Amino acid sequence: MPNCEVRRYRPCLLVVVASLVLAAGACRDRQGPSASAPPPVSVLVETVAAQSIPRVVELPGRIEAIRSAEVRARVDGIVERRLYEEGTDVPAGAPLFLIDSRDYEAALQQAQAALSRAQAVQGNAASEVARFKPLVERLVVSAQEYEAALAALQQAEANVADARAAVTLARLRLDRCTVRAPIAGRVGRALVTEGALVSASGATLLTQVNQLTPVNAVFTQSNLSLLELRKQFQSGAISAPTGRVQVWLTLANGDEYKEPGVLDFTDLVVEPSTGTQILRARFDNVSRVLLPGQFVRGRIEIGTIPNGILVPARAVQFGNNATSLSIVADDGTVVRRNVDLGPQEAGQWVVKDGLEAGERVIVDGWQKVQPGQHVDAQPMPASHS
Numbered sequence: 001m002p003n004c005e006v007r008r009y010r011p012c013l014l015v016v017v018a019s020l021v022l023a024a025g026a027c028r029d030r031q032g033p034s035a036s037a038p039p040p041v042s043v044l045v046e047t048v049a050a051q052s053i054p055r056v057v058e059l060p061g062r063i064e065a066i067r068s069a070e071v072r073a074r075v076d077g078i079v080e081r082r083l084y085e086e087g088t089d090v091p092a093g094a095p096l097f098l099i100d101s102r103d104y105e106a107a108l109q110q111a112q113a114a115l116s117r118a119q120a121v122q123g124n125a126a127s128e129v130a131r132f133k134p135l136v137e138r139l140v141v142s143a144q145e146y147e148a149a150l151a152a153l154q155q156a157e158a159n160v161a162d163a164r165a166a167v168t169l170a171r172l173r174l175d176r177c178t179v180r181a182p183i184a185g186r187v188g189r190a191l192v193t194e195g196a197l198v199s200a201s202g203a204t205l206l207t208q209v210n211q212l213t214p215v216n217a218v219f220t221q222s223n224l225s226l227l228e229l230r231k232q233f234q235s236g237a238i239s240a241p242t243g244r245v246q247v248w249l250t251l252a253n254g255d256e257y258k259e260p261g262v263l264d265f266t267d268l269v270v271e272p273s274t275g276t277q278i279l280r281a282r283f284d285n286v287s288r289v290l291l292p293g294q295f296v297r298g299r300i301e302i303g304t305i306p307n308g309i310l311v312p313a314r315a316v317q318f319g320n321n322a323t324s325l326s327i328v329a330d331d332g333t334v335v336r337r338n339v340d341l342g343p344q345e346a347g348q349w350v351v352k353d354g355l356e357a358g359e360r361v362i363v364d365g366w367q368k369v370q371p372g373q374h375v376d377a378q379p380m381p382a383s384h385s
Contacts, residue, residue, distance in 0.1 A: 043365030061219035065210035073198035101177035114164035122156035185211035248352035326366035
């Protein structure tokens with residue numbers, strides 16, 4: 001009886017096993033061959049090339065007037081009037097202030113009167129010498145009297161010269177009662193008002209005149225950096241500019257100043273307290289945008305890097321005290337290589353060592369791959385490079 005039951009259910013078991021085998025085969029067919037070999041990761045690469053790269057140094061600086069004159073009192077007195085409009089451009093010699101001049105007018109008249117007296121005495125002494133000269137030849141007048149007359153004439157002439165100098169000084173003091181602009185430029189606000197007492201001995205500051213066209217931009221650079229640049233020039237790593245060194249400015253609000261300047265001075269003295277040297281550039285400042293005291297940042301094109309290689313900043317990997325790039329080799333695998341970076345130019349790094357022209361650098365997607373992994377390298381679109 002049991003053997004009959006086994007024989008009865010054996011065909012059913014065979015049908016179940018066959019169904020399971022067919023179902024497993026169908027699942028394998030639906031998964032396809034990609035289940036064992038995933039597709040390579042797609043990355044964006046940029047093929048680097050050797051090129052001539054401008055070497056630009058960016059430095060902080062401040063605008064200074066090319067000429068700046070402090071207008072100070074040169075006589076004592078009370079300020080009667082201000083003769084200019086504050087903040088305007090004035091020519092050299094323009095009147096700025098008027099100081100009470102009545103005392104100096106009287107002093108000039110007194111000096112002129114003293115000159116007239118001295119001239120009268122001189123004329124009398126000259127007449128006496130003229131009378132004595134023929135008489136002394138005829139021995140009517142003694143030689144001693146003639147010599148005394150000559151001495152009196154010389155003393156009278158000296159008194160005239162002294163009186164004339166006093167007149168000149170009195171006239172100068174009277175002229176200085178009208179305070180004039182020593183240079184052409186823009187005159188600032190008045191530091192004294194009408195009725196203020198000013199002093200020549202105290203050199204009372206009245207206002208200031210600044211020449212704004214052109215102006216200077218003064219920068220500071222560490223002596224160590226300048227020594228390194230000189231070393232690069234000597235080794236040929238940087239080629240010196242063929243013409244004048246141009247400078248571009250960025251204003252405090254981030255705007256670019258459109259008119260380039262020219263580097264015209266490098267100080268030969270190192271500041272002991274800071275270890276820096278002074279660089280100066282001149283700007284025409286026709287638009288009068290640059291004003292003395294403004295903070296700016298200057299970009300100075302000091303030369304070019306021949307056969308330099310640039311890589312986008314986002315392709316550079318920093319970590320473990322090393323700087324590296326992910327490169328796609330000829331066989332399509334990823335190679336991570338340490339590189340030596342130079343300065344940063346226009347958002348890209350200059351690679352000094354570790355990269356050759358023609359190699360493909362992974363710019364986007366290097367975070368998703370590992371060295372030795374096969375990747376699908378796609379060229380970086382021009383709009384994203």
